[in-house]
Every structure is written in C-alpha cells, then in structure tokens.
Amino acid sequence: MSDWYILGGGGHAKVILDSLIELSIPVLGFFDDDPHKKSLGLGKVERLGSIADSRSFKGKWVVGIGNNTVRRHIAESIEHSYYEVIHPRAIVSANTVLGKGTVVLGGAVINSDVTVGVHVIINTSSSVDHDSFIGDYVHIGPGVTLCGGVTVGSDTLIGAGATIIPGIKIGKRSTIGAGS
Numbered sequence: 737m738s739d740w741y742i743l744g745g746g747g748h749a750k751v752i753l754d755s756l757i758e759l760s761i762p763v764l765g766f767f768d769d770d771p772h773k774k775s776l777g778l779g780k781v782e783r784l785g786s787i788a789d790s791r792s793f794k795g796k797w798v799v800g801i802g803n804n805t806v807r808r809h810i811a812e813s814i815e816h817s818y819y820e821v822i823h824p825r826a827i828v829s830a831n832t833v834l835g836k837g838t839v840v841l842g843g844a845v846i847n848s849d850v851t852v853g854v855h856v857i858i859n860t861s862s863s864v865d866h867d868s869f870i871g872d873y874v875h876i877g878p879g880v881t882l883c884g885g886v887t888v889g890s891d892t893l894i895g896a897g898a899t900i901i902p903g904i905k906i907g908k909r910s911t912i913g914a915g916s
Contacts (some may be wrong), residue, residue, distance in 0.1 A: 742766040743787055743810055745773035748857070749800025752839055753777045755823040756798075772874070790814060799837060799855060803862030806890045808873045809839060811855050816853070826858075835872065853890065865902075877914065 740761055745768030752774050756763050765784035766776055775782050778824065784793070787810060797816035800805040811818065818837035822828055822903035826844040835854035840846065845863035850864050858864065862880040871890030876882070880894050883902040890899050892906055895914030906912065 739793075741790065741793060741795050741797050741816075742800040743790060743797060743814065743816075744800035745770065745776060745783060746800070746802070748802040750776055751841060751860070752798055752800045752821055753781060755821050755839070755841060756890070758824050758842075759821075764795070764851075787814060797873055798839065802857065802875060802877055804873045804893060807855055808891065811873075811899070821864050847884075864889075871908065893906070905906075 740763045742752055742809045743766045745766050745874060746867050749766055749898050752761055765782055766784055767785055767787050767788045767790040775785055778781045783818045796819045799807050799811050809853045820834050820838045820840055823842040825842045826840045828840055829848045831848040832846050832850045834852045837855040838852055840858045841860045845864045846864045849866055850868045852870045852913050855873050857875045859876055860878040862876045865884040866882050868886045870888045873891045874888050877894055877896040879897045883900060885898045885903045886900050887905040889906055889908035889909055892910045894912040897914055898912050900916040
C-alpha cells in the first residue's frame with residue numbers, strides 16, 4: 737500500500753480523511769499553508785508542512801480543498817499522483833467515468849453513463865443520474881440532485897440541496913444557490 741497524503745487542512749480535508757479511514761487507508765499527513773492547523777481527525781493525522789513543502793513527498797494524493805478556484809490552482813501547480821477517493825457507502829455505477837482526484841462522499845449515488853471530470857467533489861448524499869456530464873473542478877454540494885442528462889460546466893458550484901431537472905445545461909464558473 738502506498739503512502740497517502742492530503743493537501744489542505746479544513747473541513748473538506750476532514751471529510752476526505754474520514755472516507756480514507758473507512759476504506760482502511762492510512763494517511764501519513766496533510767499539508768496546509770496555515771501553521772495553526774496542527775492535526776486532522778481529532779489528532780490522528782499531523783500537519784507536515786505547507787502546500788509547497790509537499791513537493792518533496794512521494795505517494796498518493798488528494799486535494800482536500802472545497803473551493804473550486806483554490807483546488808484547481810493547487811492541483812495544476814503542484815505535481816503529484818492524484819487519486820480518486822470513493823467512500824465505501826457511496827454507489828458509483830460501473831458504467832461511470834471518474835477523473836483523477838475526484839472525491840465521492842458517503843451516501844452519494846452516481847448512476848449509469850455519467851462522466852465526471854478531474855478534481856470534482858460529489859458531496860455527501862448527492863445524486864447524479866444517468867447520462868450526465870460534470871466538468872472539471874466542480875463542487876456538487878451535499879444533498880444535491882442532478883436528474884438525467886444534466887451538463888455541468890467546469891468550475892461550477894451547485895449549493896446544498898439544489899435540484900437540477902432533466903436535460904439542463906449549466907455553464908462554466910456558475911453558482912447555483914443552495915435549495916434551488
């Protein structure tokens with residue numbers, strides 16, 4: 737088993753850590769630019785340095801930053817081997833394509849013939865139905881429902897609890913409010 741690390745030390749990093757623990761994958765540390773962040777997961781994982789310091793470490797990586805712009809900047813400026821994290825209580829169809837660095841959290845469902853870009857967050861208890869396309873660096877908030885045939889452009893945030901009806905196309909860098 738390879739060494740795993742998380743870039744970022746906020747709330748999203750904590751949820752990713754929980755997913756990795758559920759998968760019995762040990763995380764050796766996290767990197768964050770805030771020196772006041774000392775540990776994640778009630779002290780289970782320690783901060784090893786700044787984001788830039790991570791360059792000297794080899795292993796498997798995931799970006800634990802919820803903000804799309806910051807997540808993109810880090811993933812594109814820090815060269816690492818990025819991997820998907822799929823919580824064991826998520827359901828992902830075998831006929832789905834997930835891009836590198838994508839995170840699918842607990843209770844999420846991704847159905848058949850869905851394509852998901854790189855470094856996407858499919859948050860807790862979200863649903864993405866058949867024949868949908870999700871661009872790179874998208875954040876699908878907790879409890880979101882994307883009906884069949886939905887297209888979501890890159891760098892888009894869909895807020896918690898939003899429902900997108902079938903066939904809708906959402907452009908790049910859009911924000912869909914919570915509960916919409």
